[in-house]
Amino acid sequence: MSDITQEQVIQTELTAAYPCLQDKVRIQRARRLYAAVSKERIGEVFAFVVRNMDFSMLCAITGLDEGETLGAIYHLARPDGMVLNLSTSVPKDRPMLRSVTVFFPAADAYERELIDLLGFQVEGLGPGPRYPLPDNWPAGQYPLRKDWTAPDQAGPQREGSENPDV
Amino acid sequence: MSEIRSRNVTIPIGPQHPALKEPTSFSVTLSGEKILQVGVRLGYNHRGIEKACESRSFIQSLYLIERVCGICSHSHSSCFVQAVEEIAGLQLPPRAMYLRTIVAELERLHSHLLWLGVAGHEIGFDTLLMYTWRDREIVMDLLAAITGNRVNYGMNTFGGVRRDISHEQKADILKAMDTLEERTKYYISVATEETTLIQRLSGVGVLSHDDAIRLGAVGPTARASNVKRDIRKDDPYAAYDQVPFDLITSDCCDVYGRTLVRVGELMESYKLIRHLLNNLPDGPLAVKAPRKIPTGEAVSRYEAPRGEDVHYVRANGSEKPDRVKVRAPTLANVQAVAHMLKDRYLADLPIVVAAIDPCFSCTDRLIDLTRDGDGRCDVITWGQLHDYSMRWYKGQGMDLAKLNNRFKCGESS
Numbered sequence: 267m268s269d270i271t272q273e274q275v276i277q278t279e280l281t282a283a284y285p286c287l288q289d290k291v292r293i294q295r296a297r298r299l300y301a302a303v304s305k306e307r308i309g310e311v312f313a314f315v316v317r318n319m320d321f322s323m324l325c326a327i328t329g330l331d332e333g334e335t336l337g338a339i340y341h342l343a344r345p346d347g348m349v350l351n352l353s354t355s356v357p358k359d360r361p362m363l364r365s366v367t368v369f370f371p372a373a374d375a376y377e378r379e380l381i382d383l384l385g386f387q388v389e390g391l392g393p394g395p396r397y398p399l400p401d402n403w404p405a406g407q408y409p410l411r412k413d414w415t416a417p418d419q420a421g422p423q424r425e426g427s428e429n430p431d432v
Numbered sequence: 433m434s435e436i437r438s439r440n441v442t443i444p445i446g447p448q449h450p451a452l453k454e455p456t457s458f459s460v461t462l463s464g465e466k467i468l469q470v471g472v473r474l475g476y477n478h479r480g481i482e483k484a485c486e487s488r489s490f491i492q493s494l495y496l497i498e499r500v501c502g503i504c505s506h507s508h509s510s511c512f513v514q515a516v517e518e519i520a521g522l523q524l525p526p527r528a529m530y531l532r533t534i535v536a537e538l539e540r541l542h543s544h545l546l547w548l549g550v551a552g553h554e555i556g557f558d559t560l561l562m563y564t565w566r567d568r569e570i571v572m573d574l575l576a577a578i579t580g581n582r583v584n585y586g587m588n589t590f591g592g593v594r595r596d597i598s599h600e601q602k603a604d605i606l607k608a609m610d611t612l613e614e615r616t617k618y619y620i621s622v623a624t625e626e627t628t629l630i631q632r633l634s635g636v637g638v639l640s641h642d643d644a645i646r647l648g649a650v651g652p653t654a655r656a657s658n659v660k661r662d663i664r665k666d667d668p669y670a671a672y673d674q675v676p677f678d679l680i681t682s683d684c685c686d687v688y689g690r691t692l693v694r695v696g697e698l699m700e701s702y703k704l705i706r707h708l709l710n711n712l713p714d715g716p717l718a719v720k721a722p723r724k725i726p727t728g729e730a731v732s733r734y735e736a737p738r739g740e741d742v743h744y745v746r747a748n749g750s751e752k753p754d755r756v757k758v759r760a761p762t763l764a765n766v767q768a769v770a771h772m773l774k775d776r777y778l779a780d781l782p783i784v785v786a787a788i789d790p791c792f793s794c795t796d797r798l799i800d801l802t803r804d805g806d807g808r809c810d811v812i813t814w815g816q817l818h819d820y821s822m823r824w825y826k827g828q829g830m831d832l833a834k835l836n837n838r839f840k841c842g843e844s845s
Contacts, residue, residue: 295518297667298731323648325733325742326759341731341742347667349731372648372767398475409483
């Protein structure tokens with residue numbers, strides 16, 4: 267029994283509750299677990315780990331441009347330092363996620379970031395100011411998409427400056 | 433008349449406002465002097481650093497990431513290198529781990545001393561600002577001596593650190609820790625005995641234990657609401673699993689509690705730095721890191737002075753990162769601030785906002801002087817600039833050198 271690590275306990279508990287996650291929960295190192303969940307099941311798996319497995323902190327949500335799909339990773343943590351990274355993918359033409367602000371009010375800013383920078387749609391997110399782009403940012407421009415480049419990336423070279431990046 | 437009295441007013445505070453040290457916009461709905469609702473608009477400092485990393489090499493990204501913040505630059509750079517080192521499977525030499533941790537704790541010292549000064553200023557106690565910021569200079573000088581820079585130290589590299597600490601520097605740091613510890617004991621006595629300060633900060637910006645957990649507060653903000661949450665303990669990195677230190681919490685749940693936690697953490701940092709220096713392992717400073725980082729992903733957590741810093745890095749086998757995600761501590765505390773301000777007086781807004789210690793940058797320390805006439809350019813070193821300021825103030829009738837000597841002899845308190 268002592269040979270079984272806490273990470274393996276989490277892995278077993280998760281796959282027992284959701285057989286569809288068999289072989290999809292990966293232990294990368296001590297205190298780091300990764301699980302890929304389908305977009306249909308992400309809502310219930312998320313609720314399960316928060317309510318039943320003590321993952322009481324949402325560290326961040328990372329958005330990814332995966333080519334055909336957009337990916338979201340929910341970085342959840344337990345007070346004992348275990349981090350479970352739940353990832354899911356949604357099609358780019360209908361990048362719909364369900365808001366997790368009912369569990370974590372602080373997710374508000376993280377979800378608005380997904381909307382602004384990658385063009386996600388988040389169902390159930392309450393009204394509020396956009397974040398982090400300016401109010402006059404053109405619609406349909408998502409800076410973190412791989413095919414997006416700044417309209418004038420080099421910018422005018424400053425007078426007297428040898429390096430335009432400075 | 434009664435109609436006017438019952439009318440609520442919404443006023444904008446920011447993005448540029450004397451009470452704020454960096455651009456943020458609060459939309460505050462008031463009934464008289466009482467705050468009914470607070471809307472927070474962030475993003476004025478968004479510089480697209482995550483996107484910029486994708487078009488730069490890992491090593492270039494490291495220097496860019498260090499510039500996410502002027503105060504906790506080592507926090508961001510360490511958090512980022514940790515993630516990349518995990519993906520690349522690099523095992524750091526013990527000496528590198530210790531040196532990284534020493535700089536991390538020095539950074540916490542100057543950040544907390546800075547905060548104490550800002551807090552003093554926000555409540556009209558500018559003497560505290562002058563005292564703590566003078567003491568903070570001791571730490572800044574140490575950091576400049578070790579790394580060559582007051583901020584943005586460039587200490588980290590993939591696989592280790594770039595600079596060592598010599599025997600002389602070790603002695604200087606240990607001596608400085610003694611001076612700072614003495615000073616901090618004085619600040620603790622001010623914080624625990626000075627009734628004006630206690631009464632001004634107590635019951636202000638209240639965040640209950642349950643609300644701190646529910647709203648996901650981090651760092652001293654969470655610990656002052658008695659939430660035992662510190663990444664150095666919960667998810668140890670660098671050398672934190674090898675050094676003894678206490679987790680400082682307070683059950684005051686207000687700005688006063690946040691003050692007690694930070695001064696308490698200063699004392700722990702002195703203890704940590706002494707232990708790290710006295711047990712500094714011998715050996716190399718770094719292992720060689722590949723230019724191309726193998727495909728993989730990693731989540732890195734770090735206890736920055738303001739709370740948990742989170743980085744996510746994904747590599748695709750090339751020399752450029754595929755994705756870099758940064759979640760700085762202030763973002764996690766924004767919901768908590770909006771909650772703390774509700775039903776409080778408008779006059780408390782500056783100190784309540786300051787109490788989570790939102791980040792702002794330091795100024796550059798190098799000045800280019802162009803001579804009149806020939807247009808030649810000279811560079812003033814830090815020491816020369818220091819001497820210049822001493823001479824200038826002496827000309828104004830204020831001999832700061834004498835004053836500093838008095839403080840060094842412990843006559844000030």
